[in-house]
Amino acid sequence: MTAPATPTVTALRTMTMVAAINDALALALERDPDVHIFGEDVGIMGGVFRATDGLQARFGTDRVFDTPLAEAGIVGMGIGMGLAGLKPVAEIQFAGFLYPALDQILSHLGRYRHRTRSRYHLPMVVRAPYGGGVHTPEQHADSPEAILAHTPGVKVVIPSTPRDAKGLLLAAIEDPDPVFFFEAIKLYRSVKEEVPEGHYTIPLGQARVVTEGDDVTVICYGGMVEVAQKAADAARAHGIGVEVIDLRTLVPLDTGTILTSVQKTGRVIVVTEAPRTGGFHSEISATIAEEAIDFLRAPIVRVTGFDAPYPPFTSIEDAYRPNPVRVAKAIRKVMAY
Amino acid sequence: MTDDMVQLLTPSGEVTDAARLPDPDTQRHLYRLMRRARHFDERAWVLYRTGRMGVFPPYGGMEASQVGTAAALTHEDWLFPTYRDTGAALTYGLPIPQTIAYWRTSPHGWAMPENLKVLPFYIPIATQYPHAVGAALAEARRGTSNVAMAFIGDGGSSEGDFHEALNFAGALNAPCVFILQNNGWAISVPTRAQTKATNLSRRADGYGIPGVRVDGNDVLATYVVTREAVERARRGEGPTLIETVTYRVKPHTVADDPSRYRTADDTAGWDEKDPVVRLRTHLLAQGHLTEEQDAEIVREIEAEFEAALAEADAYPEPTPAEIVNHVFAEPTPALRRQRAELLAEEGQ
Ligand SMILES: Cc1ncc(C[n+]2csc(CCOP(=O)(O)OP(=O)(O)O)c2C)c(N)n1
Numbered sequence: 001m002t003a004p005a006t007p008t009v010t011a012l013r014t015m016t017m018v019a020a021i022n023d024a025l026a027l028a029l030e031r032d033p034d035v036h037i038f039g040e041d042v043g044i045m046g047g048v049f050r051a052t053d054g055l056q057a058r059f060g061t062d063r064v065f066d067t068p069l070a071e072a073g074i075v076g077m078g079i080g081m082g083l084a085g086l087k088p089v090a091e092i093q094f095a096g097f098l099y100p101a102l103d104q105i106l107s108h109l110g111r112y113r114h115r116t117r118s119r120y121h122l123p124m125v126v127r128a129p130y131g132g133g134v135h136t137p138e139q140h141a142d143s144p145e146a147i148l149a150h151t152p153g154v155k156v157v158i159p160s161t162p163r164d165a166k167g168l169l170l171a172a173i174e175d176p177d178p179v180f181f182f183e184a185i186k187l188y189r190s191v192k193e194e195v196p197e198g199h200y201t202i203p204l205g206q207a208r209v210v211t212e213g214d215d216v217t218v219i220c221y222g223g224m225v226e227v228a229q230k231a232a233d234a235a236r237a238h239g240i241g242v243e244v245i246d247l248r249t250l251v252p253l254d255t256g257t258i259l260t261s262v263q264k265t266g267r268v269i270v271v272t273e274a275p276r277t278g279g280f281h282s283e284i285s286a287t288i289a290e291e292a293i294d295f296l297r298a299p300i301v302r303v304t305g306f307d308a309p310y311p312p313f314t315s316i317e318d319a320y321r322p323n324p325v326r327v328a329k330a331i332r333k334v335m336a337y
Numbered sequence: 338m339t340d341d342m343v344q345l346l347t348p349s350g351e352v353t354d355a356a357r358l359p360d361p362d363t364q365r366h367l368y369r370l371m372r373r374a375r376h377f378d379e380r381a382w383v384l385y386r387t388g389r390m391g392v393f394p395p396y397g398g399m400e401a402s403q404v405g406t407a408a409a410l411t412h413e414d415w416l417f418p419t420y421r422d423t424g425a426a427l428t429y430g431l432p433i434p435q436t437i438a439y440w441r442t443s444p445h446g447w448a449m450p451e452n453l454k455v456l457p458f459y460i461p462i463a464t465q466y467p468h469a470v471g472a473a474l475a476e477a478r479r480g481t482s483n484v485a486m487a488f489i490g491d492g493g494s495s496e497g498d499f500h501e502a503l504n505f506a507g508a509l510n511a512p513c514v515f516i517l518q519n520n521g522w523a524i525s526v527p528t529r530a531q532t533k534a535t536n537l538s539r540r541a542d543g544y545g546i547p548g549v550r551v552d553g554n555d556v557l558a559t560y561v562v563t564r565e566a567v568e569r570a571r572r573g574e575g576p577t578l579i580e581t582v583t584y585r586v587k588p589h590t591v592a593d594d595p596s597r598y599r600t601a602d603d604t605a606g607w608d609e610k611d612p613v614v615r616l617r618t619h620l621l622a623q624g625h626l627t628e629e630q631d632a633e634i635v636r637e638i639e640a641e642f643e644a645a646l647a648e649a650d651a652y653p654e655p656t657p658a659e660i661v662n663h664v665f666a667e668p669t670p671a672l673r674r675q676r677a678e679l680l681a682e683e684g685q
Pocket of ligand 1: 027040065097100228421460461462463489490491493494520522523524585589631
């Protein structure tokens with residue numbers, strides 16, 4: 001697979017991730033009159049993180065609008081819009097508030113294509129800020145991606161850089177099926193990079209090799225990529241080659257890139273900030289065990305959050321979220337096995 | 338059901354319905370509770386600015402809506418407050434040191450006192466409304482006359498849980514008092530953009546339960562109306578929805594900037610409706626309160642708060658292992674391993 005040609009890319013502009021997301025949304029609204037953006041506080045306020053800043057002023061209150069405060073209503077209404085031919089792009093204010101909408105997601109969003117034998121399909125995108133690291137109140141830092149990845153019929157995308165965020169979001173909006181797009185709150189403004197102006201897409205289902213290395217493969221996504229990178233840099237100083245893989249999409253999963261790397265290194269660490277039991281990291285571990293067990297030189301190590309609600313206790317929050325020290329420890333462990 | 342709003346005291350402190358007024362002692366009591374709630378709100382802002390409090394959703398200006406309602410409960414009754422309802426929780430009896438600890442994001446603020454039936458402030462919107470129905474039903478099934486009171490905002494009343502709870506409570510005749518604080522905003526969304534309904538108390542009609550609309554800045558009115566609803570529930574006559582019409586003069590949280598979504602015009606006039614000033618004017622005019630007594634009340638409240646702050650300051654900081662405590666009665670093997678990992682990290 002290669003990325004499609006991107007003829008409208010003209011120049012590069014340095015942007016934060018939230019700016020890149022805003023840019024993608026503006027482009028989508030501009031290119032396709034079917035695209036509609038809605039959610040809580042996305043209108044005049046431009047979203048609590050300003051991801052939709054200025055869009056209502058530019059595209060009007062029919063295309064970008066505030067809904068009543070009801071997540072089941074937001075997703076459910078989006079489903080109807082999608083059935084009737086629009087391209088709904090909904091925002092759930094925080095991924096931890098996706099739960100009231102789970103009935104609509106589990107019962108309907110992922111099933112329409114299947115239960116109508118493709119007579120109907122849902123080209124809907126649900127964006128949600130997720131994850132910790134910025135000391136938010138209770139339930140504002142959840143990482144529920146595994147719940148969605150476990151829901152048949154929906155795709156799950158989690159970018160880790162501004163450039164990826166823009167290209168993946170445009171691909172998600174253009175995708176014929178429902179896509180969950182999780183945005184790491186920690187990364188919204190903390191990273192900046194050059195992002196192509198104009199329209200381009202990054203295909204769903206292609207992982208990115210962030211850094212190459214021969215000794216250990218660290219698999220991660222979203223907010224954990226920079227954590228893994230830091231640990232990889234430190235390991236490299238000690239002569240250990242760490243290959244960091246940013247999955248970018250959990251569904252569809254790029255098993256090719258994962259397995260190629262595992263065959264090279266034989267040592268695997270999987271990093272997420274979600275709770276440990278039953279997380280998506282376990283799916284990755286199982287896939288490697290099934291497809292590449294003969295290449296493994298050490299047991300797979302998971303570096304994750306804990307089997308407890310994400311703590312809102314500011315002074316100890318940082319102990320929940322995996323950090324470079326924890327990843328470095330895992331690297332030492334697989335190297336020493 | 339009419340669109341009329343119950344009001345006993347006008348914004349300038351004049352009595353409009355003398356027959357329904359609570360006695361002077363009760364009035365003074367409500368005044369004291371409102372001053373106390375306001376003091377917490379004001380101090381919380383200052384503590385936030387100096388880094389001694391976490392993000393805090395202020396309720397200043399909404400004291401009558403929270404105090405008059407919660408004051409109608411006893412400790413045998415249940416309280417289900419949202420993040421906005423610190424004033425209601427304090428009125429019900431949540432100790433100030435713990436309340437400070439909660440907003441400091443310390444686990445000491447999460448441990449609810451054994452002698453109270455209050456739950457920690459709910460962060461997800463509307464989710465606790467059905468809980469209140471269940472708690473009320475449990476009291477009824479046990480044969481007590483205890484009630485459950487739950488709070489919600491105008492925005493929250495759009496959630497499905499709100500409607501399911503009202504319907505359940507009506508169908509099962511649960512002794513519930515539902516307080517819907519209509520403070521004009523759900524973060525940036527004004528009530529008129531939230532719903533086409535202009536009288537939220539009438540939502541009760543759809544569920545066959547009484548709905549009452551009350552001036553949410555008139556504590557005597559909120560108290561009287563809530564007392565009546567509580568008494569009805571205690572008599573086994575079922576739930577009531579009370580809409581308190583008030584205003585969020587302050588930002589959504591101490592970290593929010595409302596200038597993005599509302600103008601000074603939007604807020605104009607609401608300061609004049611200040612619930613604390615309104616009752617004070619009335620009490621002084623009636624001779625139920627003297628300036629000296631008022632000053633004494635303020636001194637007592639300040640001293641109480643400073644002592645509580647010192648107590649909260651003395652709570653020890655949590656250690657990381659706290660993260661995995663209290664997940665199950667008996668930790669799973671996985672949690673035990675994870676606890677050991679955290680302890681090992683602490684030891685490093
Ligand atoms: C289920 C859920 N969705 C979204 C949020 C984010 N959020 C926090 S407060 C708020 C607005 C609430 O408005 P309202 O119910 O009117 O109460 P108020 O804050 O005005 O007291 C929103 C959308 C949340 N906490 N829970």
